[in-house]
Amino acid sequence: MRVLHIITGLGVGGAEQQLRLVLRHLPVHCDVVTLTNPGPVADGLRADGVRVTHLGMNGNRDLAALPRLVRLIRAGRYDLVHTHLYRACVYGRIAARLARVRASVATEHSLGSAEIEGRPLSRGTRALYLATERLGAATVAVSGTVAARLRAWGVPAARIHVVPNGIDAARFRHDSAGRAVTRTALGLPPDTFVVGGVGRLVPGKRFDVLVRAVAALPGAHLLLVGEGPEREALRALAVRLGAAGRVHLLGEQGSAAGPGSPGLPALLGAMDVFVSTSREEAFGLAVVEALAAGLPVLHGPCPAIEDLPADLAPGAVRISGEPDELTSVLRAHRVPGARRLDPPPAVGHYDIARSAAHLMGVYTHVLSPARPTERTRP
Incomplete structure (x- = not known):
């Protein structure tokens, strides 16, 4: 299995470091694309032997980044695209659909009741999130609390998989x-x-x-x-x-x-x-x-x-x-x-090996020719 992880940036942050940690425990080939800011976590991923590509995206409305991302996905012949953080989820889901990848998964790391990634939630932000969420095969919530927020937004329960963050x-x-x-x-x-x-x-x-x-x-x-x-x-x-x-x-x-x-x-x-x-x-x-x-x-x-x-x-x-x-x-x-x-x-x-095993269960689920409707549980 070949998986491409797309993330908004790779500065030091919880989602970014969680990505690096889980990649050490996933038994599949993984590459990473960062839309912006190839910071310290990018250096750490490369030290771990992970290929990291900086897309060089210039702001949220840099639509020219989308065809570049589509070409990169096609060239890598990936079985699955996994997106992390809001901007990467929006662009990554669209690009994965255009590149005809078998399935895409998004992890929701930081959805609050009134904020997402520390920024106030607007009606437009929510509408764009929900529109692009439908393009993926599943959304991973890092906690039961986040899963409940996603359901309240209208994301179908059968598409939500709870995979908690993990630590070493x-x-x-x-x-x-x-x-x-x-x-x-x-x-x-x-x-x-x-x-x-x-x-x-x-x-x-x-x-x-x-x-x-x-x-x-x-x-x-x-x-x-x-x-x-x-x-x-x-x-x-x-x-x-x-x-x-x-x-x-x-x-x-x-x-x-x-x-x-x-x-x-x-x-x-x-x-x-x-x-x-x-x-x-x-x-x-x-x-x-x-x-x-x-x-x-x-x-x-x-x-x-x-x-x-x-x-x-x-x-x-x-x-x-x-x-x-x-x-x-x-x-x-x-x-x-x-x-x-x-x-x-x-x-x-919250052992990271346990979290990685649950995530592999999600990958297997969404790539299955006949996916069951029930959710994967930790």
């Missing part, structure tokens, strides 16, 4: 010696209480709430891992609150360390508690990674946790997301010498 839990296993090294590299004393957050620095992540909560906790430090347009606003907020020396904006970090960078697993190892303050999430991958690192987790809306029975993630606690409440809860977690938690069963549920 072994990469996040806690290393006490590595924790000391990372804290030293960051200039953090061994006994300092360290709070962490991971994600794009955008309004929907509500990292300003986390900055305010930590600023009100004397001596506590905050590690924020991610990049985005809110970076300077968050820095200025920390200055106004007198916490500039305790709020560390660390930029983008992959799951593996890069030159001069500790890497995300090492940074999670340096934390004492992880907080997700997002307004809403399609999955909540960073929360699962934090659980794999043995961290107690405080979270807002998070399908990765809420779609499972509560006893599968005992170290995860739901919070309302107000700064005063968060400060109070963090103070309760400030326990000297607290031991690392064992990764809960939820971490095993």
Whole structure:
């Protein structure tokens, strides 16, 4: 089987890194096309031996990109096209149909109730999404919550397959010696209480709430891992609150360390508690990674946790997301010498090999000469 994955861009982001990880576990030949921004994840894919092509698309209305994409699909003689992120799903589904590929699949990584990929949903965005969704054979939802949103939009239930995001839990296993090294590299004393957050620095992540909560906790430090347009606003907020020396904006970090960078697993190892303050999430991958690192987790809306029975993630606690409440809860977690938690069963549920196997089930389903109508379930 030959599969072409089409994605909007390959900068550091959850969908982009999830694509790289799942390709390591798919037992089929896969190539990748990025419409724009062949960033760090493109370099990582190439290092893994994956062929990556940059289409060089100039904006959402660059219609000249469509025939180029069709020619590329035809030349590759692909059995299936798999699209990721909104722009790639729109153009990729049309191109796959024009190239007469046997089937196309799209993964919906970041559909919220009022936003998609961090941008407000408009009537036109929704109409175009639904029109092109009909051109594919199936839509993969990364959580049951996203599947419910797709059904509410009018996507037929039989076309929706739930394949959760996955992680390589072994990469996040806690290393006490590595924790000391990372804290030293960051200039953090061994006994300092360290709070962490991971994600794009955008309004929907509500990292300003986390900055305010930590600023009100004397001596506590905050590690924020991610990049985005809110970076300077968050820095200025920390200055106004007198916490500039305790709020560390660390930029983008992959799951593996890069030159001069500790890497995300090492940074999670340096934390004492992880907080997700997002307004809403399609999955909540960073929360699962934090659980794999043995961290107690405080979270807002998070399908990765809420779609499972509560006893599968005992170290995860739901919070309302107000700064005063968060400060109070963090103070309760400030326990000297607290031991690392064992990764809960939820971490095993989201094993990347398991997710890849489910995805292969979807591929087999849509390429079957006589497809059944029932959905593939994780």
